[in-house]
Amino acid sequence: MGIRPTDSDVAAALRTFGLRLSTLRREAAVPVGALAGNGGIPVGRTQLYEILGGRVQTPPSWDLVQALVQHCRRHAAARQRVLSVPVDLAYWRREHGFLVQLCDRARAEEDPTAVPAGRTLTVQGxxxxxxxxxxxxxxxxxxxxxxxxxxxxxxxxxxxxxxxxxxxxxxxxxxxxxxxxxxxxxxxxxxxxxxxxxxxxxxxxxxxxxxxxxxxxxxxxxxxxxxxxxxxxxxxxxxxxxxxxxxxxxxxxxxxxxxxxxxxxxxxxxxxxxxxxxxxxxxxxxxxxxxxxxxxxxxxxxxxxxxxxxxxxxxxxxxxxxxxxxxxxxxxxxxxxxxxxxxx
CATH class of the missing domain: 3.40.220.10 (Leucine Aminopeptidase, subunit E, domain 1)
Incomplete structure (x- = not known):
């Protein structure tokens, strides 16, 4: 069984994921300028702001997310910053996987060549x-x-x-x-x-x-x-x-x-x-x-x-x-x- 994700579901998930990364960056006190183009994050300042604000249409790559989280973890540890957002890579890998999965399913729904999902049954029998x-x-x-x-x-x-x-x-x-x-x-x-x-x-x-x-x-x-x-x-x-x-x-x-x-x-x-x-x-x-x-x-x-x-x-x-x-x-x-x- 699966409830079909809508465009608004995808947009909300991308925004939530981006804002979680943004919160981590802010709590770790890492300037955006120190991330953009550095530390394995091959995007510019403007694009990174778009990702952190959730204003994107596709998930960021796992390599980018991993590099960002590792950079914030090192920065926070060096300055003894207390974080409310997890820095465990397994957590972020799982969350990123959920996001990719959601976006993939939404794209499949828009594909006219995809197998029809069928009509939802609302009466129990x-x-x-x-x-x-x-x-x-x-x-x-x-x-x-x-x-x-x-x-x-x-x-x-x-x-x-x-x-x-x-x-x-x-x-x-x-x-x-x-x-x-x-x-x-x-x-x-x-x-x-x-x-x-x-x-x-x-x-x-x-x-x-x-x-x-x-x-x-x-x-x-x-x-x-x-x-x-x-x-x-x-x-x-x-x-x-x-x-x-x-x-x-x-x-x-x-x-x-x-x-x-x-x-x-x-x-x-x-x-x-x-x-x-x-x-x-x-x-x-x-x-x-x-x-x-x-x-x-x-x-x-x-x-x-x-x-x-x-x-x-x-x-x-x-x-x-x-x-x-x-x-x-x-x-x-x-x-x-x-x-x-x-x-x-």
Missing amino acids: IYRGPVSPAAAGPPAYLGVVTGDIRQVRCADVWVNPENTDMIMARPQEFSVSAIIRYDGARRDEAGRITVDTIADELEKKVAPIRPVAPGTAIVTGAGELRQRNGVRYIVHTATVHGEPGTGFHPVRGIARCVENVLLELDGLDLDLPERSCVLFPLLGTGVGRGDVREHAGALTHSAANYLRSARRSRIGTVLFLAYTDLELQACLAALGEAGVVVRA
Whole structure:
């Protein structure tokens, strides 16, 4: 799922990024003249002012950002300046990657040769059918739910598609990860996050082992989503990996993510009902820009194979989220290919 960025979204993101750099420069007390054309920053004073003011149409290069941050860090340390803006290069690399990704997606929307994104589905519907297990026991169900994930209240577990660094998207981003992070956090009356519940728990678990292998599944609590949507757990799975200058791409063998998530849920002692419902987005098709039809088929078949296996599972239903009519068509076609006869 992905909410499509607009020109105003891009302009706001470029301005915010530039002003953060500007704040860093100001707090480090580095004159613009000391940066322009020096220290690995191959732009003039006027262009640098435009970048720092966010008055540009494309992100600055990572080499420029890296050189600027390193220069400010050295200058501030030498003069014992206290900074409110991070000088950690990993932080700025991540923020720059988000910015490039947003701009890339906006350009793709303007490209008339791009694959149509489809019409957003605003009415929730559930289509599911039985999957006969290999061993005797109650049937499991496989299906699709339509609409915005924020309106889904039928699943005990939500699956969060993450990158191999397991760093959740910023709340202002356009992704399932951002929605889960924001709606699962504690917020004040103005809607500002006061406790970043899910992201903080994930960070504690993944910090010693980052980056994780593709397909890794890590379980956290659901924070405020438990009261809001009836979600008991979030399973974060590494479905995309980032590359400098090119953004995020789906991991190979993405269908293994489905199996790993279900194995993790069945292998842990969790507070889940006996026939739990698990909700998957179409992994790798958002920021990873994977082919919707291809991914819908691979993910659906993986879920069907797992539910048909002989092992006893606490999972009674697996649903895939379809945010657009094209995603719904792809899911229904994949279910048919998997031998699942669905009913609304």
